[in-house]
Amino acid sequence: MKLYYAPGACSVGIHIILEEIGKPYELSLVALKEQAQTKPEYMAVNPKSKVPALDLGDGSRALTEFPAIAMYLGAANPEAGLLPKDPLGQARALEALDYITGTVHPHAFTRQFRPNVYSLREEDYPKVVEQAQANAAKFFGLVEKIWAGDTWILPQGYSVADAALFFVEYWHVRRVGQTLPPKLDAHLKAMLARPAVKRALEQEGLAA
Ligand SMILES: N[C@@H](CCC(=O)N[C@@H](CS)C(=O)NCC(=O)O)C(=O)O
Structure with a gap:
């Protein structure tokens, strides 16, 4: 799994969730100050030009939108206890x-x-x-x-x-x-x- 993030951006919340889960993941810096989010290389990952985006490493397109990424990580890692069960x-x-x-x-x-x-x-x-x-x-x-x-x-x-x-x-x-x-x-x-x-x-x- 790879998290596309920018230092201090909202993506830090997903970064925290990944650290709480404790499984291996990679970080990939998207330099918002240099408008890297609008460059073709990142647009191929997230055409919405935003961080966070999470590459699940399974060949599917990256997961975007903070709530979707957070809910997915919580549900996919029940042992981490980051999502209520009910x-x-x-x-x-x-x-x-x-x-x-x-x-x-x-x-x-x-x-x-x-x-x-x-x-x-x-x-x-x-x-x-x-x-x-x-x-x-x-x-x-x-x-x-x-x-x-x-x-x-x-x-x-x-x-x-x-x-x-x-x-x-x-x-x-x-x-x-x-x-x-x-x-x-x-x-x-x-x-x-x-x-x-x-x-x-x-x-x-x-x-x-
Ligand atoms: N709806 C998106 C919004 C994400 C968002 O606004 N990210 C900001 C950083 S905090 C961003 O990538 N801004 C770059 C831009 O708007 O060009 C989500 O919840 O994930």
């Missing part, structure tokens, strides 16, 4: 993955980091960023309010959803310099204490 627990994991990757990631963070994606007018960028920061506060506030777990987001325990929550928390605190509500702040700290998270961050050259 259907409702699995649906709760997908519910969290979808909110984090489909709402929080684009509308709180892509808007902040790349306002040009959301407006053609440069003079609008500060407003786009301001709106994204307000979204971040609102989205994290909501996750805090509906938190049903203890240390981890699901009451069933640690899961692939925690690895997704980690990357947006990490961006908010370490990249933007903002603070998190108490349960999410404790979650970020608990994630940073996990050996798999430490290894993934170290391999990507990021501060633990």
Whole structure:
């Protein structure tokens, strides 16, 4: 298996899941800063020009979209215990993955980091960023309010959803310099204490 990733991108969540599973895998760097995601070599792997993408090594096309990759890795490696066993627990994991990757990631963070994606007018960028920061506060506030777990987001325990929550928390605190509500702040700290998270961050050259 080979993970296509960029240091510090959302792909770090899948990197963490692979480290938690502990089976051999390869990493392949996609230099987003150099627009490598738009070059023919990577477009042949993922025509959507995004990371993460996971080459399963079976000759099929690479698996894309964070929730799909996370659910696959959780289900294909039951011994790692990264996905609840019951259907409702699995649906709760997908519910969290979808909110984090489909709402929080684009509308709180892509808007902040790349306002040009959301407006053609440069003079609008500060407003786009301001709106994204307000979204971040609102989205994290909501996750805090509906938190049903203890240390981890699901009451069933640690899961692939925690690895997704980690990357947006990490961006908010370490990249933007903002603070998190108490349960999410404790979650970020608990994630940073996990050996798999430490290894993934170290391999990507990021501060633990
Ligand atoms: N829907 C995709 C989004 C992935 C995504 O936006 N990845 C960003 C990095 S965090 C990316 O590859 N950006 C490159 C680009 O948009 O050109 C998923 O959930 O996997």
